[in-house]
Amino acid sequence: MIRSSISLAAAALVLGGCVGMSRSETVSPLSDNWxxxxxxETIALTKGDIKVTPEFDEIFKSRVKSKLDACAKGPTPLTLEVALDRLDKANPVLTTVVAGANVLRGQARLVNPATGAVVADYKIGKTIVGGRFAIVVMGQAEEQLSDAFGDELCKQAFLPTEK
Structure with missing residues (x-):
């Protein structure tokens, strides 16, 4: 698995594109019914000691909500509580010469707003590696990582794999 991930990342870098790697895990899964x-319906965001732009909260919430609106289409509202503890942006100079990585780590808890009960809990981790020709995309780290967080939560919670 690790060897194939490294090979995939290397191929993407040679081609100048981006490749995403997941380090997510389920703490407590969402039931099939949920x-x-x-x-x-609502996203509550808290951040640890991470360096982001003043617009980050709005960027994150709108992009994650957009991704989740595409996969979580039921009638019953949930609150998403996100606690981010790491957001690293690729160094633009290093990315143009060799490669760079944008990294996001955090926790996503889905809460029933009617009762306050946590109905699911996930650790979300995304790393996006890009080469020199992907500098424009890599430079939009906050947008890129917000989209990746939403995609990853969709995959983990709302689009479970067949058993």
């Missing part, structure tokens, strides 16, 4: 009937 996965079918749930939708995200």
């Amino acid at each position: 996965a079918r009937s749930g939708r995200i």
Whole structure:
């Protein structure tokens, strides 16, 4: 698995594109009933000691909500509580010469707003590696990582793999 991830990342870098790697895990899965009937109504965001732009909260919430609106289409509202503890942006100079990585780590808890009960809990981790020809995309780290967080939560909670 690690060897194939490294090979994939190397191939993307040679071609100048980007490749994403997941380090996510399920702490407590969303039940099938919630996965079918749930939708995200509200996003509450807290951040650890991470360096972001003043616009980050709005960027993150709108991009994550947009991604989740595409996969969580049920009638029952859920609150997404996000606690971010790491956001690293690629160094533009290093990215143009060799490669760079944008990294996001955090926790996503889905909460039933009617009861306050946590109905699912996930650790979300995304790393996006890009080469010199991907500098424009890599430079939009906050947008890129917000989209990746939403995609990853969709995949983990609302689009479970067949058993």
